[in-house]
Amino acid sequence: KNEVEQSPQNLTAQEGEFITINCSYSVGISALHWLQQHPGGGIVSLFMLSSGKKKHGRLIATINIQEKHSSLHITASHPRDSAVYICAVGIKAAGNKLTFGGGTRVLVKP
Amino acid sequence: EAQVTQNPRYLITVTGKKLTVTCSQNMNHEYMSWYRQDPGLGLRQIYYSMNVEVTDKGDVPEGYKVSRKEKRNFPLILESPSPNQTSLYFCASRSGSLVGGQYFGPGTRLTVT
Numbered sequence: 001k002n003e004v005e006q007s008p009q010n011l012t013a014q015e016g017e018f019i020t021i022n023c024s025y026s027v028g029i030s031a032l033h034w035l036q037q038h039p040g041g042g043i044v045s046l047f048m049l050s051s052g053k054k055k056h057g058r059l060i061a062t063i064n065i066q067e068k069h070s071s072l073h074i075t076a077s078h079p080r081d082s083a084v085y086i087c088a089v090g091i092k093a094a095g096n097k098l099t100f101g102g103g104t105r106v107l108v109k110p
Numbered sequence: 111e112a113q114v115t116q117n118p119r120y121l122i123t124v125t126g127k128k129l130t131v132t133c134s135q136n137m138n139h140e141y142m143s144w145y146r147q148d149p150g151l152g153l154r155q156i157y158y159s160m161n162v163e164v165t166d167k168g169d170v171p172e173g174y175k176v177s178r179k180e181k182r183n184f185p186l187i188l189e190s191p192s193p194n195q196t197s198l199y200f201c202a203s204r205s206g207s208l209v210g211g212q213y214f215g216p217g218t219r220l221t222v223t
Contacts, residue, residue, distance in 0.1 A: 033212060041198060041217045041219075042217065043202075043214040044214070045211035045212045045214070047211070048211040048212075086152070086153065088153075097155060097158065098155060099155075100152050100153040101152070102152050
C-alpha cells in the first residue's frame with residue numbers, strides 16, 4: 001500500500017466549476033505539500049501545510065492531521081488550471097524525506 | 111530571482127558514457143534533493159543532502175552518485191548510464207526549517223540508448 005494516496009486519478013471539469021482533490025497518508029508527517037505540474041513538465045510548489053488551511057487566489061488547501069487527510073480546492077476553475085496536481089508528505093521518521101502521491105490529472109474545459 | 115537551475119535540460123547519450131547533471135540554487139537552502147519521474151511511477155527520490163558534505167540515499171539510488179561540496183551545488187553523476195535510467199530528472203531545494211516550500215528546477219530529460 002502506498003504511503004500517500006490521491007483521488008481521483010483523473011478529473012474533468014467545466015470552466016467555472018469547483019474542484020476538489022483529496023490526499024490521504026498513513027505515516028507521521030512533518031508537513032504536506034501540494035505541487036502543480038503543467039504539461040511542459042515544470043513543477044511549482046503551491047502550498048506547504050502542517051495544520052489548518054491556506055488560501056492563495058482561487059486555491060485553498062486544508063489538512064486534518066488527526067484524520068491524515070488533506071484536500072486541495074480550486075474555485076471558479078479555468079482552463080489554465082489544467083495540470084497534474086501532486087500531494088507529497090515529509091515523513092518525520094525519515095528526516096522529512098518527501099514521499100509523493102501518484103498525482104491527479106485535471107482537465108478544465110472551456 | 112529565487113531559482114533552481116539544472117543543466118543540461120535535454121540529453122541523449124549512449125550506454126556507459128559517464129555524465130553529470132548540474133544543479134544550483136541561489137537561496138542558501140540547506141536541503142537539496144534529486145528526483146526522477148517515470149510514467150506510472152510518479153516522482154521518486156534518488157538522493158538528498160541536508161547540508162554541505164551530508165548526503166544520503168533516497169528510494170532509488172542505484173546507478174547514481176552525488177556530491178555536496180558547496181551549499182549551492184548538488185550535481186547528479188551517472189558513472190555508467192543504462193537505458194533504464196532514461197527518465198525526467200528534477201533537482202529541488204528547500205530551507206532547513208519547515209516554513210518554506212520546495213523549489214524545483216526545470217527538469218532534465220535524459221535518454222540513454
